[in-house]
Amino acid sequence: MASKGLLALIVVLVIILAVSFLLGPSVLNMQGGTPLIGGGNSSVSTVSSTQSVTVTTIVATTTVTTTLSGEGTLSPVDLFKKVEGSVVAILVTTPSGSAQGSGFVYDNSGHIVTNNHVVAGQQSISVTFLDGTIVSAKLVGTDIYGDLAVLSITNQSHALKPVPLGNSSALQVGEQVAAIGNPFGLSGSMTLGIVSQLGRSTTGTGGYLLIDLVQTDAAVNPGNSGGPLLNMQGQVVGVNTLIFSQSGASEGVGLAIPSHTVRRITDSIIKTGSYNHPWVGIQGVDMTADVAKAMNLPEAKGFLVLSVLPNSPAATAGLKGSDRQANIGGQNVPIGGDIIVGIDSITTRNLNDLLLYTERNKSPGDTVTLKIIRDGKEMSVSVVLGVRPPPAG
Secondary structure: OOEOOOEEEEOOOOEOOEEEEOOOOOOOOOOOOOOEEOOOOEOEEEOOOOOOEOEEOOOOOOOOOEOOOOOOOOOHHHHHHHHOOOEEEEEEEEOOEEEEEEEEEOOOOOEEEEOHHHHOOOOEEEEEEOOOOEEEEEEEEEEOOOOEEEEEEOOOOOOOOOOOEOOHHHOOOOOEEEEEEOHHHOOOEEEEEEEEEEEEEEEOOOOOEEEEEEEEOOOOOOOOOOOEEEEOOOOEEEEEEEEEOOOOOOOOOEEEEEHHHHHHHHHHHHHHOOOOOEEOOEEEEEOOHHHHHHOOOOOOOOEEEEEEOOOOHHHHHOOOOOOEEEEEOOEEEEEOOOEEEEEOOEEOOOHHHHHHHHHHHOOOOOEEEEEEEEOOEEEEEEEEOEEOOOOOO
């Protein structure tokens, strides 16, 4: 029986230049790198050696515990004992077969957090606790752009033990973390590692840019998707989502959605069934030295707007896209659009800076002030953020 992929396995090869800033239906990728869904009982999404992927460095109706990192460090043994009743295996049936993933208990109302790509296309969902108890679950809502989903246990006779959310903003490179999930269907597996880096961005399984990710070398494999990444206080600091691999298994580079993002999106899904991302509506590339030279600029900084989507907040604000081309390295490259070098009081070096600030701090309807360079002169433009449109089709 055919199965879907659940843990996205990405081969990191080169950094592509073309991306989109809060674009809408998809991430602009001028050099290819479309994820491919593989077979097996767990989700596998790979990019071949000739492809490339982007790599750049509300209120809930129930109470969710949030505590700070650094309090009451546990041994790995005690950490596992603390959270083993909170981590679950998720089995999904779809029109094309079945798939497995992981998740964790979010609150006492029976909400389970996992990845969107774990439950995409679901016809039925079952949740298995480590003690073997199996219960049915229904889908509350998803956020395809953030790759998160919330389930609700329909039979709450099983005692629930929510795992508290930690403060991912307090994480430090080198801090020890643990991943717990169901790699290859092996339930309740725990691995240890460290935080390798913070603020990573890459293209996820749906082709959408995932930002602000936590990089870890804790081993995660197909079936770990949706499971918790924990600090040594037993608090969730991330949701394991992707690995970069050439072999299809862990090679020490995993990415997790940070807990501050998980909290914001999950609480919105519980309350409204969805999450609205802020949207500007532009496409472009990070500036390079060659492009800066072609535009007669003294330095390469900021994000070059190549096109402005019709009827978008950017169009309403009067942002301008590329109006000419230049021959760079034997290729015609679009240049001449606005260059975004700041947002509100924040200097932005590239797209990643823009995305991090906007997603962390802003909501649809908020007004931001973009500092741009147009025709060699700095100026400011006010943009009222919109709601990112759903994917086309």
